[in-house]
Amino acid sequence: METVLSGIRSTGNLHLGNYFGAVTNFVKMQKDYNCYFFVADLHSLTTYPKPGDLHANVRAVLAEYLAAGIDPEQSTLYVQSDVPEISELYLLLNMNAYMGELERTTTFKDKIRTQPENVNAGLLTYPVLMAADIIIHRAHKVPVGKDQEQNLEMTRKFAKRFNSMYGVEYFHMPEPFNFGKALLKVPGLDGQGKMGKTSGNGIYLVDEPEAIRKKVMRAVTDAGPTKENQEMTEPIANLFTLMDIVSTKDTVSHFREQYNTCQIRYGDMKKQLAEDIIMVTTPLREKINEILADDAYIRKAVALGREKARASASKTLKEVREIIGFRPF
Numbered sequence: 284m285e286t287v288l289s290g291i292r293s294t295g296n297l298h299l300g301n302y303f304g305a306v307t308n309f310v311k312m313q314k315d316y317n318c319y320f321f322v323a324d325l326h327s328l329t330t331y332p333k334p335g336d337l338h339a340n341v342r343a344v345l346a347e348y349l350a351a352g353i354d355p356e357q358s359t360l361y362v363q364s365d366v367p368e369i370s371e372l373y374l375l376l377n378m379n380a381y382m383g384e385l386e387r388t389t390t391f392k393d394k395i396r397t398q399p400e401n402v403n404a405g406l407l408t409y410p411v412l413m414a415a416d417i418i419i420h421r422a423h424k425v426p427v428g429k430d431q432e433q434n435l436e437m438t439r440k441f442a443k444r445f446n447s448m449y450g451v452e453y454f455h456m457p458e459p460f461n462f463g464k465a466l467l468k469v470p471g472l473d474g475q476g477k478m479g480k481t482s483g484n485g486i487y488l489v490d491e492p493e494a495i496r497k498k499v500m501r502a503v504t505d506a507g508p509t510k511e512n513q514e515m516t517e518p519i520a521n522l523f524t525l526m527d528i529v530s531t532k533d534t535v536s537h538f539r540e541q542y543n544t545c546q547i548r549y550g551d552m553k554k555q556l557a558e559d560i561i562m563v564t565t566p567l568r569e570k571i572n573e574i575l576a577d578d579a580y581i582r583k584a585v586a587l588g589r590e591k592a593r594a595s596a597s598k599t600l601k602e603v604r605e606i607i608g609f610r611p612f
């Protein structure tokens with residue numbers, strides 16, 4: 284069985300874009316692949332979270348993935364900082380990562396622009412830590428968005444360099460996992476682009492019904508169609524795309540018909556859309572809150588993940604140490 288691995292940012296709750304775009308695919312993948320999912324809390328240190336927030340964020344992410352259907356028995360769900368082998372492999376890989384190539388990474392250049400007051404070495408070596416995350420389990424496939432493709436390319440570069448440096452064929456090259464047609468692009472509510480691209484355009488799984496209604500009612504629309512079968516502007520097309528995801532076929536065709544005959548009232552459409560989103564998110568929200576209230580369950584899931592992740596990671600690290608030339612006395 285092939286190994287698939289995905290790192291999850293530990294900041295920010297899951298929104299509908301994450302859920303329908305990635306997480307539902309992760310859930311399905313679990314039976315066909317040997318899956319590793321981890322919360323990237325070491326990576327989050329590059330932006331200096333407050334100690335209290337750090338723990339709460341990791342806990343929230345775990346609860347959301349568990350509620351969404353990640354099965355801690357079938358998959359390996361763990362916290363990155365629970366697996367010290369990752370940090371050691373990161374140190375070792377850093378010796379073969381060059382300043383120039385790290386400085387040229389797009390994500391690093393972006394960070395220099397967005398947080399010029401804090402350009403720390405952790406940001407520079409972010410791709411090295413990510414490579415350690417991936418190759419420590421000898422992962423075959425990594426589902427990554429566009430923004431992370433270059434980082435995965437760097438992983439391949441570091442893995443290949445390690446192999447050629449030591450004349451081994453130890454690491455194989457991890458490939459991007461392509462969801463193909465299954466990858467849903469969920470638009471945001473601000474009339475342009477994907478959900479989550481800009482802050483404030485997203486609906487979160489934990490949002491209460493009243494908050495969802497408010498957000499949907501405030502979604503950007505246009506002045507309305509003036510001729511039959513008029514082409515939709517982006518904000519309206521986006522609302523229909525959201526409806527396609529959460530509403531019944533009948534509901535969608537009703538409003539399409541109304542649009543095409545210029546009778547649509549966006550207020551009515553939004554009301555329906557909000558209720559249908561609430562239908563989808565309510566069981567998830569309840570489950571998340573149930574898990575958040577159940578310390579013992581979270582602790583057990585994390586302990587199981589840690590044990591499985593460390594078993595796999597320590598095997599790799601032991602072999603890497605031998606290849607490098609660290610031998611027991």
Ligand code: TRP
Nearest residue numbers: 289290291292323326413416425
């Ligand atoms: N960099 C990824 C992101 O920002 C998170 C991540 C960390 C990751 N380590 C990873 C993703 C390893 C895939 C594999 O979303």
